[in-house]
Amino acid sequence: MGRTLAEKIWSQHVVRPLDDGADLLYVDLHVLHEVNTPRAFDDLRASGRRVRRPDRTLAVEDHNTPTRQGALEDLAGRRQRELIRANCAEFGIPLHRLGDADQGIVHVIVPELGLAQPGMTIVCCDSHTSTLGALGVLAFGIGTGQVEHVLATQTLPVHRPGDLAVEVSGALPDGATAKDLALALIAQIGTGGGQGSIIEYRGEAVRGLSVEGRMTLCNMSIEAGSRAGLVAADDTTIDYLRGRLEAQGRADAFAEAEPRWRAMRSDDDARFDDVVHIDAAAVGPRVSWGTNPAQNLLIDGSIPTRSDFATEEEWASARRSLDYMGLRPGQAVRDLSVSTVFLGSCTNGRIEDLRDAAAVLAGRRVADGVHLLIVPGSAAVRRQAQAEGLDQVFAEAGADFREGAGCSMCCALNEDRLAPGERAASTSNRNFEGRQGKQSRTHLVSPRVAAATAVSGRLTTPEDL
Amino acid sequence: MSEPALRRGTAVPLRRDDVDTDQLAPARFVPYFRPNGFTNILFADWRADPAFVLNQPAHQGATVLIAGRDFGTGSSRESAVWALQSAGFEVIVASRFGDIFRGNATMRGLWTAEVDHEVIERLWAAVEADPWLPVTVDLAARRLTCGEVESPVRIAEPLLRRLLEPGDPIAETLGRLPEIEAYESAAAGQRRSGPV
Numbered sequence: 149m150g151r152t153l154a155e156k157i158w159s160q161h162v163v164r165p166l167d168d169g170a171d172l173l174y175v176d177l178h179v180l181h182e183v184n185t186p187r188a189f190d191d192l193r194a195s196g197r198r199v200r201r202p203d204r205t206l207a208v209e210d211h212n213t214p215t216r217q218g219a220l221e222d223l224a225g226r227r228q229r230e231l232i233r234a235n236c237a238e239f240g241i242p243l244h245r246l247g248d249a250d251q252g253i254v255h256v257i258v259p260e261l262g263l264a265q266p267g268m269t270i271v272c273c274d275s276h277t278s279t280l281g282a283l284g285v286l287a288f289g290i291g292t293g294q295v296e297h298v299l300a301t302q303t304l305p306v307h308r309p310g311d312l313a314v315e316v317s318g319a320l321p322d323g324a325t326a327k328d329l330a331l332a333l334i335a336q337i338g339t340g341g342g343q344g345s346i347i348e349y350r351g352e353a354v355r356g357l358s359v360e361g362r363m364t365l366c367n368m369s370i371e372a373g374s375r376a377g378l379v380a381a382d383d384t385t386i387d388y389l390r391g392r393l394e395a396q397g398r399a400d401a402f403a404e405a406e407p408r409w410r411a412m413r414s415d416d417d418a419r420f421d422d423v424v425h426i427d428a429a430a431v432g433p434r435v436s437w438g439t440n441p442a443q444n445l446l447i448d449g450s451i452p453t454r455s456d457f458a459t460e461e462e463w464a465s466a467r468r469s470l471d472y473m474g475l476r477p478g479q480a481v482r483d484l485s486v487s488t489v490f491l492g493s494c495t496n497g498r499i500e501d502l503r504d505a506a507a508v509l510a511g512r513r514v515a516d517g518v519h520l521l522i523v524p525g526s527a528a529v530r531r532q533a534q535a536e537g538l539d540q541v542f543a544e545a546g547a548d549f550r551e552g553a554g555c556s557m558c559c560a561l562n563e564d565r566l567a568p569g570e571r572a573a574s575t576s577n578r579n580f581e582g583r584q585g586k587q588s589r590t591h592l593v594s595p596r597v598a599a600a601t602a603v604s605g606r607l608t609t610p611e612d613l
Numbered sequence: 614m615s616e617p618a619l620r621r622g623t624a625v626p627l628r629r630d631d632v633d634t635d636q637l638a639p640a641r642f643v644p645y646f647r648p649n650g651f652t653n654i655l656f657a658d659w660r661a662d663p664a665f666v667l668n669q670p671a672h673q674g675a676t677v678l679i680a681g682r683d684f685g686t687g688s689s690r691e692s693a694v695w696a697l698q699s700a701g702f703e704v705i706v707a708s709r710f711g712d713i714f715r716g717n718a719t720m721r722g723l724w725t726a727e728v729d730h731e732v733i734e735r736l737w738a739a740v741e742a743d744p745w746l747p748v749t750v751d752l753a754a755r756r757l758t759c760g761e762v763e764s765p766v767r768i769a770e771p772l773l774r775r776l777l778e779p780g781d782p783i784a785e786t787l788g789r790l791p792e793i794e795a796y797e798s799a800a801a802g803q804r805r806s807g808p809v
Binding site for chain 2: 160163164166168169170172174176177183184187195197224225227228262263264265267268273274275289290291292293294296297300301302303305307309338339340343344370373374375393398401402404405408439440442465468559560561578580581582583586587
């Protein structure tokens with residue numbers, strides 16, 4: 149019987165099976181950021197251990213980094229950066245610091261640097277590591293204790309998850325994006341639907357996405373409960389990698405690796421533990437209304453009412469979310485006004501996302517009273533946006549296009565936060581209570597809807613303008 | 614060294630699904646070096662409401678937390694586990710857990726007992742009726758009891774073993790260093806351990 153892509157990558161990385169049913173898995177690349185790592189280094193030091201493979205380890209400052217000069221910076225953020233700098237210096241780990249040409253959000257820079265390649269295993273102290281699955285990499289988030297384990301051994305004892313196929317048939321309609329597809333999947337299977345599984349995204353609509361779009365899709369696998377998402381390598385993947393490696397003058401390495409990369413796909417007769425079907429034609433622009441990412445609907449809809457839920461218990465839970473969000477059952481989604489729009493994050497902070505937004509903003513103005521905050525996913529994304537003149541489009545539209553790259557308002561660990569009770573449209577990945585600042589109210593959307601919403605001041609599609 | 618296979622304590626009934634790690638450890642408290650550690654950060658925003666269940670005098674001193682579906686979803690921050698332990702919790706009972714959270718909890722000795730949601734409903738009712746009713750989790754037997762309520766507990770073998778015999782997982786792996794080195798040589802030979 150054939151094997152799945154996940155099974156192939158897994159079996160190639162098993163150092164040895166362990167007697168409790170887990171496998172000791174080899175980690176090809178271990179990526180670190182400043183927030184979830186200090187204790188791992190302290191514990192490593194306390195036990196007198198060293199970093200076994202600093203050459204397979206890479207660190208970056210992204211979560212706490214300020215996005216503009218002179219920002220009133222959180223002292224905790226500065227202290228986190230001091231710690232990662234000291235730790236990386238002590239153990240010989242390469243670090244992309246704030247201000248570095250290659251600095252940016254960890255899941256944005258790793259593919260940019262050509263380091264995410266089909267068939268690899270990559271782990272990072274961050275749940276959105278799943279993003280890298282877009283390039284056929286088995287990539288997943290780990291906790292601080294596991295970071296210490298990988299630092300010391302370059303391996304991790306892990307139990308192999310199941311295989312879940314998400315088959316997206318047909319093509320996405322005009323105006324529907326990878327973000328909308330991700331939200332549609334999570335609405336369908338719930339926040340725990342992918343729990344215990346690696347998702348492989350398959351089908352025509354997935355093949356039709358750019359590598360950037362596939363990153364958006366794989367990024368939100370964790371919001372469906374799955375630690376990792378995968379897309380098998382194809383011409384799109386190969387072209388992306390060719391571009392990255394040739395730009396580094398490494399055409400030979402590319403040519404040598406290409407046949408291996410192309411083999412990184414599930415066999416035709418591979419068996420999955422479960423299959424979820426999605427009809428791409430039914431995917432349209434979506435907006436979250438609640439306080440978990442599964443609580444989302446088509447922008448054409450209205451806020452759910454009692455009749456949308458099967459049980460009193462589900463309704464009580466929805467009511468709690470609506471109360472937090474300050475919404476009334478039955479309200480039209482397009483009637484909702486926002487005061488901030490955030491474009492950025494590891495979900496939608498890449499050049500393609502900025503292009504999508506700029507196409508909407510060209511020749512238009514951000515509505516009075518609305519703050520459109522655009523934070524590039526990396527320093528390279530910012531340079532590319534400038535090279536394409538997108539910065540001019542943003543400036544003319546009255547948007548606030550920040551200098552510094554990083555996670556910014558997605559996780560509110562730097563100074564970019566919503567005020568209590570403030571409502572925002574955001575291209576990020578989580579609408580949890582307080583996620584974008586204490587008592588913040590988040591509506592998750594695609595970059596196109598974010599840009600149109602900034603222009604109208606209400607949740608809007610570009611087609612509505 | 615083996616750990617006792619049984620934990621027993623009073624419980625807090627948290628009638629919520631989808632308790633994400635941003636609630637367990639709000640971002641502003643995540644930096645590791647806070648002077649007060651992780652004490653009092655658990656559910657910091659929800660605790661502002663005097664009616665919140667953790668604020669009830671009857672539930673002070675509880676060591677078991679009973680939540681609904683998908684507990685510990687979201688961010689991989691291990692501070693979510695540290696926050697629960699700093700608040701005195703030793704066992705979390707839920708009908709489903711976020712994968713990363715459950716792994717983190719296990720590594721730090723916080724027990725996670727998965728039971729059917731129907732059992733959760735009965736546990737909530739039992740503990741609300743009598744806050745002093747203890748919950749007992751016997752991991753070795755994979756069994757939970759609370760008054761009249763009895764249920765099997767679902768937990769994967771590697772997690773169970775790690776909880777009962779924590780040991781030093783890094784030392785165990787370093788004991789296999791020759792095998793790791795052999796893997797590295799073989800992978801390099803076959804050019805299958807990237808990146809190129």
